[in-house]
Amino acid sequence: MQNTTQTQLEFPMVMGQPYETLPEDLFIPPNALELCLETFSGPMDLLLYLIKKENINILELDVSNITDQYIEYIDLMDALQFELAAEYLVMAATLAEIKSRMMLPRDKHDEEEEDPKSALIKRLQEYQRYKSASEKMALMPRVDRDFYTATAALPEIKIEKKEISITKEELASIFNEIKSRPDLKLSHQIDFEELSTQERIQIILDILSRRNVISFSKTLRKSEGRHGVVVTFLASLELAKDGHVELIQNKTEEMFLKSLRGA
């Protein structure tokens, strides 16, 4: 069903009721009252809305009615702990002033001033022009909502620039510090000393010529590291194979080399 017919159908019911609740065509759930202020962009908008409602049923209208409606509306929003913009209250005061002036007999002096009623009408009329213009504008096709541009452009990359604050003295001292650092990244070649098994055999034989038994660890040179252990071990095996030495190892003890020649 279209919105307009709906309003017309519901209208008598709305009119039959006093304006103690939020107007039905707004349909604001009680727990979503914050939406209320967004529904109206300001007091002028609210007032126009009330007038527009009355517009449909012109015979029932009068100034005090619209003022009462407006103030009831404000009271309602206030009762529902809705934080009201001060402008709403200013408008309520303006309406109350107009209403009270109408009740009082007119003074000649007053007529020379600008009639607050006609001033308000002017403002409302002016506001209505822009309001309807803005409604039209809101419906106009808008980029990224109703239409899109076709592009193969590179996406914009946002680079955050951070401010750097430094004095020239700091800069100089940092540079000097960097210059005095040892160059940890300089590449260098590690040369392994060539260790030959033959040479090691000779060394072991030399040792064994002076003493009969020697532990394996004594034949090592610590500085030669793992490589030295391997070479010495190979030399020991070589000597054992050729029958120069006997390799002795008791359980967890370390290996001993015993000369066979001297025996």
Added chain:
Amino acid sequence: MDIKIVNTVEALLFGAGRPLRLSEIRGLLESDGLVTELSDIKKCINELEQRFNSSSLEITEVASGFRLQIKQTYSAPITHLWNERTPRISKALMETISIISYKQPVTRGDIEDIRGVSVSTQSIRSLLERNWIKVTGFKDAPGRPALYSTTKEFLDDLNLKSISELPELPEVDEGPNDQVLSEVI
């Protein structure tokens, strides 16, 4: 038209990511060794328009120049695709931008006078951030308030060539509505 020039114009429009003016296109073609007249580029664009007839693309002229865009009939699926990226514009903000566009240049006070409600700094800032408005001067009045006007980007975003293409501002209602107004109040 030379197919190479037509295709280069197409490539430029596609790759630019923003509207291009005819003179801008001519300059870009020239740096590529293609010497043309402005009228030739217009012809290229007409030729491209025909080429795009049976496609989802179209060339539109907006305030900042010519740009390639997706025909509105094919925009619905993209709306679903980019759903979260399009911020809603509140009624209040829409009123503010329409007052600026019809009455420019205006101060914040001018807007407030019409709307009957204070215009938040936030809403002015959000329009400035969108590049829809800019400060075009300062009013010679106490406090020297900033004067705001709409930008070309604003027109681009609404698919307009100039501010005069906006729908006419409704006249003050002198019809029956006015009688109601005066009767009501």
